[in-house]
Amino acid sequence: MGLELPLWDNIKGKRLVLASASPRRKEIMEDMGLAFDVVTTLAPDENNPANYKTSEEYVADTALMKAIEVFGRCKTETSLEEADIVIGADTVVVIQGKILEKPRSEQEALDMIGQLSGQTHTVLTAVQILKKEKEGYSQSGFVENTSVTFSIIDKVVQEAYVRSGEPFDKAGGYGIQGSASLFVESINGDYWNVVGLPKNHLYRKLKLL
Incomplete structure (x- = not known):
């Protein structure tokens, strides 16, 4: 029998919503023992990095856009129940100052894996938490930073991975939790951040609500 901990007494009875369609984020929050609903955001999955001074500002604002969109829709759409807490998240990979989002073609995926081969890159995940207040909402958030080093990946392996x-x-x-785990030589920081949602930092933030 597992150890039962009073992890979420502070938000018990609150309607918690994850503003993401990511199956990995859903699994992580389930593993955390949270009771929540998923409402897929209609906000753009990718913003324009050129409008921001830093990658951290970019990813934080993108996550906030997602959270705000879902919070508002839960309040106005009759088919949705109003949310007490909404969690929005966005993850990007940064290498040599360049932001890598999700590849949109096989060639783009090949280019990304080629750039990461034998190099160290940074994974940024921004989490934005909106809590319903008497008027509007309060906001808290953070950006988690993890460094990942890939060994050199043979071209044939790169192509097979993309296929x-x-x-x-x-x-x-x-995905570090999939076949690409074989490419990872070292990691400095939160593993779950690379998967898509940093458990510990999110836990600490939610306990403050």
Whole structure:
């Protein structure tokens, strides 16, 4: 029998909504023992990085757009129940100052894996939490930073990985929890951040609500 911990007494009875269609984020929140609903955001999955001074500002604003869109829709759409807490998230890979989102073609996926081969890159995940207040909402958020180093990946392996289809719904064109784990030489930071949702930092933030 597992250890029962009073992890979420502070938000018990609150309607918690994840503003993401990501199956990985859903699984992570389930593993955290959270009771929540998923409402897929209609906000753009990708913003324009050129409008921001830093990658951190870009990813934080993109996550906020997603959270705000879902919070508003839960309040106005009759088919949705009003949310007490909405969590929006966005993950990007950054290498040599360049932001890599989800690849849109096989060639783009190949280009991304080629750039990451034998290099160290940064994974940024922004999390934005909106909490319903008497008037509007309060906002809290953070950006988690993890460094990942890939070993050199043979061209034939790169092509086979792209053909597998795994890269296409993942920032930077790879999933660390899948076959791409074989490419990872080292990691510095939160593993779950690379998967798409940093458990510990999210836990600490939710406990403050």
